[in-house]
Structures are given as C-alpha cells and as structure tokens.
Amino acid sequence: MSRNSNKLDIDRSASVLNALIRHKLFIPITFLTCLLLINVFIKPSFLIISMGKDSTGNPVLIGNLINILNNATELVILAIGMTLVTSSSRGQDISVSATVAIVGGVIMRVLCGSETQPSVLHAPVILALLLGCLAGMACGVFNGILVSKFNIQPMVATLILFTAGRSIGSMAMGGLKPKAVASFGYYGNFIPGFPIPTPILITIAVVAVTILVLKKTNLGLYTRAVGINDKSSSLNGLNPAMIKLLTFVILGLCVGIAGFVQSSRVQTVNPYTIVPGIEMDVILAVALGGNSLGGGKFNMAGSIIGAYTIQTLTSMLTTLNVNTNAVPVFKAVIIIVLVAIQTPTVKSFFNNKVKFSKLTAGDGKERG
Amino acid sequence: MSLMNKAQGTDGVVIQNKLKRREPLTDTAFLLTITISLFIAIYLLSMIFLGDKGFSKVQMFFNLFNENAALIVIACGLSIVMITGSIDISVGGSTALICTACIVCLNNYGFNFFTTLSLALAIGLAFGAFQGFLVAYLEMQPFIVTLAGMFLGRGLVALIEVNQVQVSNPGFEKLSGARIQIPFLGDVNKKGIFLQSKLEYGVIVAILIVCLMYWLLKKTKLGRSFYAVGGNSQSALMLGINVKRTRFSAHLLCGLLAGIGGFLYLFHTRSGSVQQATGLEMDAIAASIIGGTLLTGGVGNIFGTLFGVLTSGIVLLVVTAIGSQDPWWPQITRAGMLCFFIVLQSVICSRKRKKY
Numbered sequence: 001m002s003r004n005s006n007k008l009d010i011d012r013s014a015s016v017l018n019a020l021i022r023h024k025l026f027i028p029i030t031f032l033t034c035l036l037l038i039n040v041f042i043k044p045s046f047l048i049i050s051m052g053k054d055s056t057g058n059p060v061l062i063g064n065l066i067n068i069l070n071n072a073t074e075l076v077i078l079a080i081g082m083t084l085v086t087s088s089s090r091g092q093d094i095s096v097s098a099t100v101a102i103v104g105g106v107i108m109r110v111l112c113g114s115e116t117q118p119s120v121l122h123a124p125v126i127l128a129l130l131l132g133c134l135a136g137m138a139c140g141v142f143n144g145i146l147v148s149k150f151n152i153q154p155m156v157a158t159l160i161l162f163t164a165g166r167s168i169g170s171m172a173m174g175g176l177k178p179k180a181v182a183s184f185g186y187y188g189n190f191i192p193g194f195p196i197p198t199p200i201l202i203t204i205a206v207v208a209v210t211i212l213v214l215k216k217t218n219l220g221l222y223t224r225a226v227g228i229n230d231k232s233s234s235l236n237g238l239n240p241a242m243i244k245l246l247t248f249v250i251l252g253l254c255v256g257i258a259g260f261v262q263s264s265r266v267q268t269v270n271p272y273t274i275v276p277g278i279e280m281d282v283i284l285a286v287a288l289g290g291n292s293l294g295g296g297k298f299n300m301a302g303s304i305i306g307a308y309t310i311q312t313l314t315s316m317l318t319t320l321n322v323n324t325n326a327v328p329v330f331k332a333v334i335i336i337v338l339v340a341i342q343t344p345t346v347k348s349f350f351n352n353k354v355k356f357s358k359l360t361a362g363d364g365k366e367r368g
Numbered sequence: 369m370s371l372m373n374k375a376q377g378t379d380g381v382v383i384q385n386k387l388k389r390r391e392p393l394t395d396t397a398f399l400l401t402i403t404i405s406l407f408i409a410i411y412l413l414s415m416i417f418l419g420d421k422g423f424s425k426v427q428m429f430f431n432l433f434n435e436n437a438a439l440i441v442i443a444c445g446l447s448i449v450m451i452t453g454s455i456d457i458s459v460g461g462s463t464a465l466i467c468t469a470c471i472v473c474l475n476n477y478g479f480n481f482f483t484t485l486s487l488a489l490a491i492g493l494a495f496g497a498f499q500g501f502l503v504a505y506l507e508m509q510p511f512i513v514t515l516a517g518m519f520l521g522r523g524l525v526a527l528i529e530v531n532q533v534q535v536s537n538p539g540f541e542k543l544s545g546a547r548i549q550i551p552f553l554g555d556v557n558k559k560g561i562f563l564q565s566k567l568e569y570g571v572i573v574a575i576l577i578v579c580l581m582y583w584l585l586k587k588t589k590l591g592r593s594f595y596a597v598g599g600n601s602q603s604a605l606m607l608g609i610n611v612k613r614t615r616f617s618a619h620l621l622c623g624l625l626a627g628i629g630g631f632l633y634l635f636h637t638r639s640g641s642v643q644q645a646t647g648l649e650m651d652a653i654a655a656s657i658i659g660g661t662l663l664t665g666g667v668g669n670i671f672g673t674l675f676g677v678l679t680s681g682i683v684l685l686v687v688t689a690i691g692s693q694d695p696w697w698p699q700i701t702r703a704g705m706l707c708f709f710i711v712l713q714s715v716i717c718s719r720k721r722k723k724y
Contacts, residue, residue: 091511092511092512094515146707146711150711150714150715151717151718152663152710152714153663155455155511156455156653156663156710157710159650159653159706160703160706160707160710162650163647163650163654163699163702163703163706164699164700164703164704166699167695167696167697167698167699167700167703168696168700170695170696171694171696171700175694175695175696277519280515280516280519283512283515293512294509323526323527323530325522325523325525325526325530325642326523326524326526326527328519328523329519329520329523329524329526330523332516332517332519332520332523333516333520335512335515335516336502336513336516339508339509339512339513340502340506340508343506343508345506345507346506
C-alpha cells in the first residue's frame with residue numbers, strides 16, 4: 001500500500017511538474033527569477049528600494065528594481081506591438097529603432113522649432129505626442145502596405161526604413177541637435193513632488209489599455225487567426241491584409257509612445273545613436289516570452305515579462321562593467337539558444353528523450 | 369496523316385516563336401536589362417551634366433571599382449545565399465570583426481600578409497559554417513540567426529578593442545598602397561600633364577571572384593542545385609538534391625566570400641572600429657536586389673549583382689556631387705532605390721503567379 005501511495009505521489013508531483021514546465025510562462029518567469037537571484041548574489045542590496053532626493057530636492061524612489069522598471073518602459077511598449085506584428089505577419093519589424101529616431105526627430109522639431117536652445121516650448125507637449133504618434137503610425141502604414149499588399153517578407157520590407165529611418169529623423173530636425181526646456185523632461189523622469197518615475201506610470205497605462213483591448217475586442221483572435229492561416233481566415237470572412245496592416249499601425253503607435261518617453265528622458269535626440277539595437281532586444285523579448293517567431297499564437301504576458309527580463313540582463317551586464325558595445329554578444333547567444341530550442345528538430349530530439357522516460361514509467365505502472 | 373503531322377509541325381513552330389518572343393521579358397533578363405540601362409543612363413547623364421565635377425574623367429570609372437571592390441565580393445556571397453532562398457545580414461558585423469581582429473594581430477602579434485589573410489578567411493568561414501548549420505540543419509529562420517550573427521560580430525569587436533585602430537605594419541601598408549598603372553588610359557590634369565589611371569589590386573580579385581562565381585552558378589552541379597533549392601525546395605528534394613547540405617554550402621560560401629570581402633575592406637581602409645561597415649549588409653542586399661536577384665529565391669545573376677553595386681555606387685556619387693550639404697540624402701536615396709526595386713520585384717512576381 002505504502003509503496004503504491006508513494007508511487008501515486010510521485011506520479012502526481014511529476015504531472016504537476018510537467019504541467020508547470022509546459023506552462024506558457026514557465027521559461028520567461030524562470031529566466032527572470034534566475035537573473036534576479038544572480039543579481040542578489042552579486043550585490044546583496046539589489047532588492048532594496050529607498051526614498052531619496054534628486055538634485056532639486058524632490059522626493060524620489062531609488063533602487064535597482066525601480067531603475068529596471070523605469071528603463072524597461074520603451075522595451076515593454078515596443079514588445080507589445082511587436083508581439084502582434086510577429087503573430088499576424090510571421091515576421092518581425094526590424095525598423096523600430098530607426099522609426100523611434102524619426103518620432104524623436106518629429107517631436108523635437110515640434111517642441112523646439114528651428115532653435116537649438118529654446119527658452120520655452122514652441123508647442124504644447126500633447127501636440128508633440130500626437131504628431132509623434134502620427135509619424136510612428138505613418139511608418140507603420142508604410143511597412144504594413146509593403147507587407148500586406150505587396151507580399152514582401154516583413155524583415156525585408158522593414159529593411160527599407162531600417163536604412164533610411166535615422167537619416168529621416170535627422171532630416172526632420174533639420175540637422176540641428178536642439179535641447180528642450182526641463183519641463184519636457186517630466187515625462188521621461190519625475191513629475192516634481194511625485195516619487196514614482198513617470199515612465200513606469202506610462203507603462204502601466206499602456207499595459208492596461210492593451211489588456212482592455214485584448215479582452216474587449218476581437219483583435220487578439222483575428223491576429224492569431226491570420227497568423228495561423230491567412231487563407232482560411234479569409235475564407236472565414238476576415239481580411240488578412242487589413243489585419244496585418246492594423247498590427248503594423250499598432251506597432252507604429254507603440255513606437256510613437258516609446259519615442260516620446262525616450263526623447264523626454266534627456267530632452268534631446270541624437271537620431272544616429274538613439275536606442276541602438278533595440279529591435280534585437282524587442283525580438284528577444286518576444287521570443288523569450290514563449291512566442292513562436294514564426295507567427296500564429298501569441299502570449300502578451302510572456303512578452304512583457306520577457307522585456308523586463310532583457311532589461312534586468314542589460315543592467316546586470318552593466319553592473320559587471322561589460323562595455324556597452326559588447327553587451328549584444330550575450331544577447332545574441334541567448335537569442336540563438338532560445339530560437340534553437342523552439343525549432344522542430346531540437347524539440348523532437350528532446351521529445352524522444354521524454355518519451356523514453358515515460359515509457360519506462362508506464363511499464364512500472366502496469367506491473368504494479 | 370501527313371496533314372496532321374503538318375499541323376503539329378506548325379503548332380510547334382508557333383509555340384517556339386511565342387517562346388522566343390517572350391524570352392527577353394523573363395524576370396532575370398528583364399530586371400538585368402533595367403539595371404544595366406539604368407547604370408549606363410545615369411553614368412552618361414552625370415558625364416553630361418556633372419562633367420565639371422570629375423564625372424568625365426576616366427579615373428572616375430576606375431574609382432567606382434576601387435571604392436566598391438569589397439562590396440562586390442560580399443554582394444556575390446549574398447546573391448548566392450538569396451538565390452538559395454535564404455538571407456545573411458551578418459556580413460557587416462563579420463567585416464568589422466575581421467578588420468579589427470586582423471589589425472590587432474598585425475600590430476601586436478607580428479602577423480604577415482598571409483597569416484592575416486588566413487585569419488580573415490577563418491573568421492568568415494566560422495560565421496558561415498555556424499549560421500549555415502543553424503539555418504540548414506536546425507531549420508531556424510535565417511533572418512533571426514544572421515541578425516544574432518550581426519550583433520555577435522559587432523559585440524566581439526568591442527571585446528577585442530573598443531577604440532578605433534589603424535594598421536601600423538609597414539609591410540602591409542606598402543602592399544595595400546600599391547596600385548596598377550593602366551597603360552594608355554588616363555586624364556590630363558590642369559597643368560597639362562598626363563596622369564595614368566590607377567587600379568587597386570583588390571579590384572582584380574573582385575572581378576576574378578565574379579567570374580568564378582558566374583561559372584560556379586551556371587556550370588557546376590552545386591551552382592545548379594542552389595537555383596533548384598531556392599526555386600522550390602520540395603521539388604529539389606524529389607530530384608534527389610540534398611537540400612540541407614545545399615543550404616549549408618550556400619551559407620558557407622557566403623561566409624568565405626565575406627571573409628575575402630572583409631579582407632579587401634581592410635586592405636582598402638586600413639582601419640577598424642566597432643561602427644565600421646555599418647549598413648554594409650544593406651548595401652550588399654540592395655545591390656543583389658537591384659541586380660535582379662529575387663528575394664523569394666531561385667532567380668539571380670552574378671553579373672546583375674556587379675551592375676547593382678556599380679549602379680548604387682554611381683547614384684551615391686551623383687547625390688554627393690549634386691552638392692547638397694545635408695548628410696542624410698545618400699542614405700535616404702539608397703533606401704528609396706531599394707524600395708523601388710523591392711516593389712518592382714513583388715509586382716513582377718505577383719504577375720507571374722497570376723499567369724499560371
């Protein structure tokens with residue numbers, strides 16, 4: 001009896017473990033936890049959040065976790081859009097960093113006009129945000145039309161803006177490097193008197209809107225349907241081209257918001273160096289979130305956790321004094337490993353191993 | 369009986385005639401014609417309108433080759449990969465890595481010309497073999513793999529050397545400074561002295577490689593299987609072609625050519641940095657596309673790629689010579705040209721699809 005119950009326990013715990021491993025969020029959460037543990041190991045004071053004062057004497061929250069949450073804003077916002085694009089068009093948009101440069105250029109142009117150091121803002125910030133979002137959405141429309149109407153692979157279609165984007169951003173600013181007044185910095189840093197960094201609030205708002213849209217509309221369902229099989233979705237009355245275009249426009253909107261936050265951080269934009277290589281980070285976040293880069297089903301929570309994981313990794317590498325230019329090496333290795341795990345060849349290799357162990361377990365049961 | 373035979377015969381002739389008439393409009397020939405005529409048109413126009421800015425000089429024509437020798441070699445590799453239906457965007461990263469690694473070895477470890485060349489080839493082959501394995505045998509998306517390769521290359525540069533480095537090896541500098549004097553061709557300068565045109569040795573290598581790759585693609589079994597796999601990998605499999613090995617070979621070959629191209633780049637510039645050769649992969653892809661290589665695979669021509677490089681080279685020269693001081697126009701023009709040709713290809717492809 002006792003042997004039997006023992007076996008049942010083992011079986012049950014094995015099945016729980018199996019379910020846990022097979023859960024969609026298993027990889028991202030495990031990875032994030034591991035990274036946090038390593039961070040705590042390197043620097044025991046890692047998790048402490050304290051109240052401090054900034055240079056002007058306003059109360060602000062200080063701590064590594066706050067920094068990670070703050071700096072991950074652009075990544076999270078872009079990952080939301082990229083997840084939808086990946087799902088519907090079975091490819092990724094590699095032009096996001098270049099379009100962020102365009103958005104930054106437009107925002108700076110609107111706020112500063114053609115002065116390099118204006119003493120006042122030339123336009124209300126909300127107008128700059130709107131025009132920035134419009135610029136981002138225009139880029140999204142351009143990419144989306146190339147992908148959906150001309151049937152060009154997304155990565156090749158977005159290669160065009162990847163090449164031209166930073167130059168267009170520079171053109172939008174008229175070749176100047178203006179610096180806006182400090183009040184524009186509220187959106188990328190702190191609102192005076194309020195201790196939580198504004199980007200964190202913006203992230204929360206964007207995530208909340210995303211959850212609402214995915215819950216209340218059919219966007220998620222349609223995107224998945226188009227990504228899994230666009231012929232059958234068109235037989236079911238959807239317009240695959242329209243939905244692909246829509247996902248690119250949504251990504252464009254995300255780029256607009258991300259560009260706004262990014263340009264507000266230091267109130268100035270250098271289009272040639274703004275958010276270097278963020279497309280890699282965003283794709284990595286989507287892959288880390290357990291989404292297949294080949295399109296189809298997606299998992300938004302996974303992507304968001306993935307984005308925070310990437311930011312944790314980046315800040316960990318920075319604390320370890322790794323040169324900024326050398327950070328991509330580690331990310332490249334991780335992305336290759338992650339995508340390799342998802343491939344059918346490797347999966348079937350591991351499945352064979354699992355099957356083998358299952359077979360022996362089954363034999364034991366029959367004998368009992 | 370005889371009547372029927374006759375009818376069949378005439379039918380055959382008619383069909384043959386139709387085929388002959390339609391032949392010049394097939395995709396490769398059509399795209400190649402557009403590219404070559406575009407190149408000649410732009411060159412002639414710039415000679416007429418911008419003659420005072422040096423476009424009428426013979427040296428200008430050779431400079432076009434001198435500046436683009438490395439790009440020609442790298443674009444050849446990319447054409448092969450694209451004909452096989454894959455893509456490689458890591459060539460810029462591997463070029464930067466080759467330049468910096470070679471310079472560090474030349475300056476600090478006493479490498480000579482041949483050990484440097486073998487180091488460059490080894491780096492290129494390592495990139496090609498690694499990416500080829502992942503793409504062909506693990507069936508990963510080539511774009512993701514080579515994007516990672518691109519970041520890996522640039523990141524490794526920063527691990528080796530963060531600052532910009534210059535070659536300070538007298539033997540190597542002497543070699544790379546050598547030029548071929550071309551007899552009977554040259555320009556008369558302002559003082560009335562005849563200056564012979566100069567050509568770099570790298571250009572000879574590049575032209576040789578173009579011819580070699582043309583032969584490989586047209587005449588060898590491997591080259592034909594590249595086309596077969598790119599056209600339709602399923603039917604290639606049924607023909608008995610080892611699809612995985614063919615894909616792997618294409619990436620390996622591209623890596624090798626990227627190694628040679630990287631070395632030529634080093635030979636030309638004699639410097640290396642993290643930001644070096646940014647967008648080189650873009651230029652190479654654009655050159656292949658402009659030269660008539662389809663992104664979907666199965667169609668392409670190495671001479672088209674050569675003309676693609678020359679066309680984008682002359683366009684950049686013209687944009688710079690027109691004298692706009694703004695630094696953004698070259699990049700935007702390049703992207704615009706790429707956009708035009710990508711859309712053109714897509715339209716041609718969709719027309720073909722409708723026909724069948």
